[in-house]
Amino acid sequence: MTKMSDVAKLAKVSTATVSRVLQKPDTVKEETKKKVLEAIKKLDYQPNILARNFRRLETKTILVVMPNILNNVFSEIVVGIDYEATKNGYQVILGNTMLEEQRAHGFMNHLKQKQVDGMILLTARVDIDDLVKVANEYPLVLVSDYLEESDLVTTVAINNMKDSYTITEHLINLGHKKIAHISGPLDMSICRDRLSGYQDALMDHDIHIQYDYLTKGDYSFQSGYDNTLNLLALQNPPTAIFAASDIMAMGAIKAVKSKGLQVPHDIAVVGFDDVEFSKIFEPALTTMAQPFFDMGKTAMQLLKQKIVGEQVQNQFIELKSELKTRESCGFNLK
Amino acid sequence: MTKMSDVAKLAKVSTATVSRVLQKPDTVKEETKKKVLEAIKKLDYQPNILARNFRRLETKTILVVMPNILNNVFSEIVVGIDYEATKNGYQVILGNTMLEEQRAHGFMNHLKQKQVDGMILLTARVDIDDLVKVANEYPLVLVSDYLEESDLVTTVAINNMKDSYTITEHLINLGHKKIAHISGPLDMSICRDRLSGYQDALMDHDIHIQYDYLTKGDYSFQSGYDNTLNLLALQNPPTAIFAASDIMAMGAIKAVKSKGLQVPHDIAVVGFDDVEFSKIFEPALTTMAQPFFDMGKTAMQLLKQKIVGEQVQNQFIELKSELKTRESCGFNLK
DNA sequence: CTGTTAGCGCCTTCAA
């Protein structure tokens, strides 16, 4: 491996000058610079980044931790992060925890050890004390998911409670009164909030909350399917189902069809997220479109501020979702 | 930041001993080790990985480069890589090129600069000379995609030509003679091979290849849709369509339906890949299931051999796909 | 079994 001293020798200058040519070319005389650049070219010199990182305690790399690479919800956020990062000269690397909390902490160590300049977490399913501690000492931003006490860590997210309220109200406005909910894992704030929004909407419209209409899914297609079969088997089955994710909504629809019923004719189904497939699916899903790209982009902007040391307050940035009315919810019942 | 010398001082030993406790604990007397570990704990010492990497020229990290994080084909391979890597004490980081060739080279620099111990590429859409050169000097494995001259870089893939032949023959055996093909981007070997397999199957069964049945897609849903509309508008439209990816097959089916026709009743459609959604889609896709997990796992195994220096020959590992017969191809026409 | 010591390659004062 050719090193800086080789270049220096060939160009008949000191290593300091070579370093300057690389870092602050303006401070070097034109002629000297030329000599050095020629030597670099001739030797095909590439600086040893490991040495540089070590010396500078900086890597120009940020780490994005996602809980499940197979879930497109996360991938779409990553695209936004990636866009903004690349624009600012940062390289993005991804860590995939496969839902194992422990692995998230492995990645947090990366950050602590300065192997990356900053970190964006797409999940809050980690040891919270550790998270808060790390977030106070190192550049870290949480996206999409958040903590109960949302001001402890800088966060970018949507208002799940409000958005969930909106979509439930949409069903109510369509004339539905018997509305069931398939929640996501309730150890996640966002899923609890979606549940709350649903309940609030019902209450505000004087609709009695029927507890066997509250089912618990786990974000999987299968759980949407299974819970729906249970709902359909009820004495007094619902006329509408609000699933806390599009994938579960698809499972729900599949279950409805398996019973010879039709969506939305017999049962209306709505989802949440608006992933790519929701448009392709038949019937196309009515759902709450999250601004994935913007979430990622905004998170990266905040992270960059933290990295360059603007001592920003912890903040909670709320982005707007948009209701997409498609086929699966049908039209006014009245 | 507490450093090794702080620990050494507190434990009243040399830094070398502290280092040994961390690297080769067996070579240290039990009692000394205990002292050191206590000091480490008391100071909450964490080794500076940047310094260590620099010193060792080793990171225990491997980089996986994928062309498009939104495409689940790649994500599923990553899961296999991840599994095997974690088992062997390697951390996986992902690089996403968003189909920009240039960015792939950025990631190759990571490898050259020893920022990672090895690299798995999920795309061969890069400068080939550079790829071959890097592959000869550093641990690198190509998966799924491959080079025309497949022995230049160690590769794990399926036999696209054979698998494509199989699925085409399946349609022929069902009685179809008018079979169209929607290819992927033909600058990729795997897409050219899928096209060849299709043509070979037709020829072997004495079916004339009709050139307006050969259409060119780009792996997107939309291209499957558009090409199918064109096929249906033909004077003599096909009775079956073989799309080179599931996503395009879904687009094709959507197009067929948009014309008031039914799949498979009026037109049979088959795909290639067997992504998660293919089972959910209606009609469920008949497709060629790639062994994604095994591909990733095998690639990581080979990479590890390269990293630890077993001078393996460049090899081309071929894995078996499996035909999944579901609804979209229908049954025997005869 | 443990300590001494000499760097790894780069960057950055400081002095010229």
Place this chain on the structure above:
DNA sequence: TTGAAGGCGCTAACAG
């Protein structure tokens, strides 16, 4: 505008 020199924190001979 340039060079000399020290050191980032860790590891791995080599001695003892």
